[in-house]
Amino acid sequence: MESFQEVWEQVLEYCKNQMSETTFKTWIYKIENPRFVDGTVVITSSTEFRNTILKDKFSDTLKEAFQAVLGIELNIEFVVEEKNEVKTEDKHEEKTVKNNHSVQGYSFENFIVGSSNKLAHAASWRVATADIGSVYNPLFIYGHSGLGKTHLMMAIQNELRKRNEGINIVYTTSENFLNEFITCMKNQDNKPFRAKYRNADALFIDDIQFIKNKESTQEEFFHTFNDLINANKQIVITSDRPPKEIEGLDERIKTRFESGLIADIQPPDIETRTAIIITKAEESNLKLSKPMINYIAEKIKDNIRQIEGTINKIAAMESLYGIAPTMGSIQQIIHDIETDNKPVSATVDDIIESVADKYDLTKSDLISEKRNANISLARNVSMYIIREVTGLSLENIGNKFGGKKHSTVKHSINIVEERIMRDVKFKNTVYNIIKQFKDN
DSSP states (O other), rough: OOOOHHHHHHHHHHHHSSSSHIIIIIIITOEEEEEEEEEEEEEEEHHHHHHHHHHHHHHHHHHHHHHHHSOOOOOOEEEEOOOOOGGGGGHHHHHHHHHHHHHHHSSTTTTTOOTTHHHHHHHHHHHSSSSSSSSSSSSSOOOOOSSHHHHHHHHHHHHHHHHSSSEEEEEEHHHHHHHHHHHHHHHOOOOOHHHHHOOOSSSEOGGGGGGOOOOOHHHHHHHHHHHHHHHTTTEEEEESSSSGOOOOOOOHHHHHTTTSSSEEOOOOOOHHHHHHHHHHHHTTTTOOHHHHHHHHHHHHHHHHHHHHHHHHHHHHHHHHHOOOHHHHHHHHHHHHHHHHEEEEHHHHHHHHHHHHHHTTHHHHHHSSSOOOOHHHHHHHHHHHHHHHHOOOOHHHHHHHHOOOOHHHHHHHHHHHHHHHHHHHHHHHHHHHHHHHHOOO
């Protein structure tokens, strides 16, 4: 008979061909230290939750796999075995590693791969493990909020630090980049700013779309980009849309972005969502029934953060109040999560639509440059309500209206505030619209 390790590798190959890649990697591939004892295959798990899933869902597949490889039927025993405590002299190091992981929370190991993010994940791993600046440079990852762009960006950084001692990694958002640049211009000293960004070994910029229509900032970014690329330094960028769809972005910058690799992340399919739910529940030692898991996967389709928020809230209720999850409690939690975490962009669009309807206008009227009195008033009301409901910064609100300056937005909000104080009818109109969004 071959060694058990060789048999196990063939079993893994058999299972891989019997199920999706996501399911295989989430469950079968993660089995640790399987062994053959007195004619029985012993499959160990570190938690009761994982043990139950393996036993209930994959027992038959594993038996088939062993029979296909060995030609005989074997018994399989599923047991729970907690990992052994590390040696005393290694405890401090082990604790440090775990604490770093829990604080950072982002790794390739805990990123669930599915058809919706396979390219972005594979490209991120290549960037993290190759020589700095040698592949997919720049790497441009785009997708809606809550799908894993930041997870991959942080996972790359963590992996680069593990593999490159002393590496100078600079992470920022485009909004911070803009604000720092404005500050250095006011101080008439751009040396510290350029030293920070142009001496980076790897530069990570989140939400690059917010530098659109900012000509001076784009010019500075363009030269920073060129300096780093010419020096074979790595650049990783995220956005909510591909470069060609970012209006108000310099064509030279779009061309530079397109010279690397552009990878999108789409909303996860139901299989990936299910894998995420199961994995997160296992991490929280939650026991969820199959109907509960299926319900969460069916209800939350477009946002991984909402899935994580749901699991966290279920776990908190059980931990803090001793309330075991029920279908009813999960339904209420999902209702709350969906309300609390409705994407701000969607809420902003809804507010603009609602105000436009109230004033017999269209959304395009409000975000245009038209200055008719009724359009200007409705636009001001929209900005005020967006600020009240979402708490967006003045700059981000301005971006929703074609890149208006924060001072312009502030002036519009002041106009509404002043009129509310002296016009009861107007006040009621505005507050009724606000109530519509705060009550939903």
